[in-house]
Amino acid sequence: MANVQDFKPQAFKIKSDRAFQLAIALISGILMGLTPAPFNVWGLAWVAIAPLWILVVATDVKSTYPSAPLTTPRFKILPAIAWGLGYHGFALAWIMGLHPLMWLGIPWLASVTIVLIIWLFVTAWGAALVGVWAWIMSWMSRSGVSAGLRVLGGTGVWCGLESIWALGSLNWTSVSYTQSPHNLAILHLGQISGAMTVTAAIVSVNGLLAEAWIASRRQREPRKTVYLVPISLFLVLHLIGFGLYSRPLIEAPNAALKVGIIQGNVPTRIKLFSDGLRRALESYSTGYRTLVDRGAEVVLTPEGALPFLWEGMNRTQNPVYQAVLEKGVPVWLGTFVPQGTRYTQSLLTIAPNGEAVSRYNKVKLVPLGEYTPFQDLLGGLINRLSPIRADMLPGSPDQQFDTPLGQAAVGICYDSAFPDLFRAQVAKGAEFILTASNLDPYSTTLKAQHQAHDLMRAIEHDRWSVRATNTGYSGVIDPHGRIHWRSQPDVYEIHADTIYRRQTKTLYVRWGNWLTAGLVGLAAIGLLLRKKALLSER
Structure with missing residues (x-):
């Protein structure tokens, strides 16, 4: 049996690694927060989820330190919450503009308190949804689900959570709005299945980038060709959107x-x-x-x-x-x-x-x-x-x-x-x-x-x-x-x-948010087939 003293440097290393992971997640979330106004760096949205994806899917402290007693899969939720706090908190910083409220008869200190509570509450709600996504993704990675199925499932789950979020009263910072108003080509994908089409495009490209990085790290010599898939998807999605954007407006x-x-x-x-x-x-x-x-x-x-x-x-x-x-x-x-x-x-x-x-x-x-x-x-x-x-x-x-x-x-x-x-x-x-x-x-x-x-x-x-x-x-x-x-x-x-x-009807108007249901359904079928295959091997 290993001596307890042997765990001390390992435990310190684990804590340092975890702090580093949280910092990476928070920074990538803040980078995503730069995509909407006032900064409008919309291109960052196509890479800012990838670090979080890697942290949730690829980082397994226990596999690095098999004898360390501190590892628990629940830790993978924390980077997701850090990412969510960075993104939603930064993008929603305009809420602080409510202060001061003295004209309503509210004292200065109470005004600051009220505005902070509103900002923190809405930010925490968005971060919690990212945490739920990370928990599901962590389960898939621990279960040995393939990279392709993880991308399909991760995209579907993200869209599903945003769709559930929109049923309530705190929806604002959907990933889709990071592309508005500048990336008109990709926004035209919204005519297919609404805003969730844009969200699915962004999450899937990020997921493929992350999985490409994970695959390359597993090779002794990283292969650059693994990045062709996410790059190709990025280009194809924009070409489809540009095709919709290029259609002339015919007005009577x-x-x-x-x-x-x-x-x-x-x-x-x-x-x-x-x-x-x-x-x-x-x-x-x-x-x-x-x-x-x-x-x-x-x-x-x-x-x-x-x-x-x-x-x-x-x-x-x-x-x-x-x-x-x-x-x-x-x-x-x-x-x-x-x-x-x-x-x-x-x-x-x-x-x-x-x-x-x-x-x-x-x-x-x-x-x-x-x-x-x-x-x-x-x-x-x-x-x-x-x-x-x-x-x-x-x-x-x-x-x-x-x-x-x-x-x-x-x-x-x-x-x-x-x-x-x-x-x-x-x-x-x-x-x-x-x-x-x-x-x-x-x-x-x-x-x-x-x-x-x-x-x-x-x-x-x-x-x-x-x-x-x-x-x-x-x-x-x-x-x-x-x-x-x-x-x-x-x-x-x-x-x-x-x-x-106008009296036209887009696919979204006719069928609603059918893409999210389709992604979740395909991912569920994939998981069931995988489970059946594993059972048959036994």
Whole structure:
């Protein structure tokens, strides 16, 4: 039996190795965090998961030190959590822009505490999902699963976890959005099976790179040819995407629609008070009149453009209502609507007679901002950040927004990160996309990341997208993801542009996220066949 003293240098070496592994994982996660705005180094996404893959699959301390008593497979989850903290924490650093909240009556120290809790909670949630992925991958590597099956299974599991993540209320930093808005070719893969097609492309290339490195290390003389497979896949995926991107947009003249956009630039910190209300009424009524005079057939305003209940103000004292009666052109108005004892964040179609003829209610409410999750636990700890002093009521996922100018797929602010909300509306006949958002008081980093999500939705659904935000970036995006106009941040702007109503249906609109189910299913079949083969050998 080995002497306990013999384990001391081995134990020290193991601890040093583990610290090194955690550092590598954290650094590679931070590198992935550089891929979205504000840095937009999107190319790093194609290599930044590979180090984590290697650490989870190839690193086995016990095989290096057979007599060491400290090894446990659970350690492989820790590098994954470190990677997740690096990626999600870095990419979500814009959350800190919520501070200061003194204008809500929250003291400075409490404001810092609240913002830190939100940032850490969302970051930890994303890191936990990466940890689950690592646990499954570690199980496959310990079970002797082949490299090809590991790539298939690892890609399917990652996509499956992101798909489950999107069912909740904390989805934002999907691997897919690292390519938006610059890598338009690869984003067009979203037309095949949604955002998960882009995620699958990135994860599979990383997995093949990692497996190539592992295979080369097992040879006395590393073979460079093993890297041909991931490089070839990378090129083929981009060629397919470029083929979709290169298709011409054929627009019928009678499908044209001239839309006006108002970026009101009324900061949230004053919106709730008399000065903010006055500015909002003046900005949107004046902007509406100007845009109609420029030929706009309809005008879009941001989320919560009018910070009061639309039906709660005397209409004779509402200049926006009076402007609509005067000009006779519809407006898509962001405001609040009572529903029982609660409220909805809504976009209304106000017809030329001043009446609301259609309504979309925001589905994905912002946790700790528009509602309080785990109310019993967190309600007394964190003051709500919403301008409405009650939990808002979420809208139904199966809404339909019919307007006199055609059916639209609508998203209000946070909805933009949930592609299935738009798919459901386009599948029912929506001909263009509208998003209304209030991104104040966040920095341009969030504004750019939010635009990145909306750009992906335009490509996936093959629809023109019109964005109206309170403080930027408002814009117009065509079905190929090209930005035709984008506003400047933190200024008042109005703009009129022509979009086109479309009735095409991509594979994603028709079949949804079929790729994830296919990958998971093929991996499961592969594992079952392997198990059967092993049993037959016995």
